[in-house]
Amino acid sequence: MQVFDSLTSIVCVISILIISGVIMGHMAFTAGLGVKRWAFLGFLIGPVAYPLLNTHKRYAWRRSVGQSIYTIRF
Template identity: 65%
Template structure:
């Protein structure tokens, strides 16, 4: 059975937040969004930022192509 002490819990939380910041920065770079903003958000709130990122990416895409245009994505 896994039992975490306080120190292990804090170290695990810091590692998850750090990894989340790196992943969010990479995703933002690939999507053409502000990298620093998403790295900071990933470091502060962790994996919770991922749904926010997807929504922001979708809105940015809709702004760039316009409301009346249609497209096929595969």
């Protein structure tokens, strides 16, 4: 007995990609990045785009703050 048939697995993958696209779009909006770009990337490659978003968000923050500014995080 198979746990997933082919239709169920396809629906599962598509729903994960859609949810990932929505979440990436929301995270990009809160970070001030391009929403359509990150939502499309989240829909295209799924949760793999999350580390890319975090890296891009950090680089964008460093560009806006500058190199000589030091911040203290608690």
